[in-house]
Amino acid sequence: MKKSGIYFFLGLFFLIALNTRILSKDYVFIVAQDRVYRGNERTGKITQVTTDHGTIWGYNDN
Known part of the structure; x- marks a missing residue:
């Protein structure tokens, strides 16, 4: 595996952890393959x- 791939996954997990713990209680942003997915903030x-x-996986812990 290339170093860029390793950094990609590290950044990905760091981003998910940040969005889950700190930045948002309403929804979780998941970045994968240059696309952004947003969880359903109403139903969780x-x-x-x-x-x-x-x-x-991303989960709304509202």
């Missing part, structure tokens, strides 16, 4: 994003 449903790299 789990947002599942399936990419070529696997499945990423």
